[in-house]
Amino acid sequence: MEYTQTFTDVPRIDARDATPLLSVVGTSARLQGTFEIAEAITIECQVGGELTVGSRLVIGQSGVVTADVRTVDAVIHGHYEGNLIATGNVEIAATGHVMGNIQTDSLVIAKGGFFNGNVASSGAAPAAKAARSIHLLEERRASVAR
């Protein structure tokens, strides 16, 4: 019984966290600067600068992000330009438009999604990677436009 109560407490804490730390409403917004976010952010406006996200970055269809990003997961439905480092998954949706460099182990580009830039896999152990010659680095240039 006590265990059950412990488990039901967890979603309750999550529900409290669901109250946004920051919410911007209206027709337009432009934000420029450094952002350090412990968990998740959803962007439907213009954002520039430097973004550090502890969990999930979502760029909505009307989102325009020009920033260097460090995140775990990223889902891009809008425009993104910059250097993106993701320790988790990166998904460029059908409406997504990405220009720049992506460092990730998992990249999905949906049909219709646009990507122009470099992809670097961070999968190999850093020591093993350093021992290899440059031309063997798991890096490739990709350009997808439909």
Next chain:
Amino acid sequence: MLNRPTQNGFVPDPGRLSGPATLLTITGQTARMHGRFDIADSLHVECEMGGELVVGGQLVIGEKGEVNADVHTVDAIIQGSYAGNLVATGTVEITATGRVTGNIETDSLVISKGGFFNGNVLRTRAQQAGSPAVVDEERLTAAL
């Protein structure tokens, strides 16, 4: 029968659907941002924010909000802590939980009982009437 209108709150609220779009949402435990923010309409802050803020509508600093920025806005409601220079063309309200340090330029300032304010208040209307020396400026510290 499936389309029978329900009266128990499950019907989508039309007011909410036609409301202004959410442009940015941050969820989680903590967030800190610094920079320049231009927001056409309104903003609700429950995290740390610094730099420069230009708001075309209403700025709400929630109880957990900590804003250390120069702000240009229409209306401001401060339930958390604010430090900086605030220029508001509309109304400024410091609620019972609000703590403000800095300068406020506005025509309408309300400080609720329990609200804290340390700084200068400058009335915008007085500026138009005469020389800067006649500006109705007052220093006040309200802590109840």
